[in-house]
Amino acid sequence: MPSRSNVKKSPSKGKRKTNLLKLCTAMNKLTMDAVDKEVVKRFKTVIDSATEDITKSLVDQVINNSDELQINVIPEMFHPYVKHFLFMKKRNNKIK
Numbered sequence: 001m002p003s004r005s006n007v008k009k010s011p012s013k014g015k016r017k018t019n020l021l022k023l024c025t026a027m028n029k030l031t032m033d034a035v036d037k038e039v040v041k042r043f044k045t046v047i048d049s050a051t052e053d054i055t056k057s058l059v060d061q062v063i064n065n066s067d068e069l070q071i072n073v074i075p076e077m078f079h080p081y082v083k084h085f086l087f088m089k090k091r092n093n094k095i096k
Contacts, residue, residue: 018053019059020053020078024044027081027088030088054078
């Protein structure tokens, strides 16, 4: 039987990425079809595998001030999802 000093704890799920989840929730509200739902589903998977969260100000800029957004300030692994969010936002504004 291994001694207590040799037993490693199983890794925890990590920090809760509240800012990324906020963006994911905003994306989920804009979904209209199966493609949007699939993108949100994959985004959740990427969030779970991400090591760090993004800043609250960056998420607020994506959600509220997307006209002024510089895509290069967002980590590259989130580019496709942010671009799809911006597309969904424009599409929903045209419908209204």
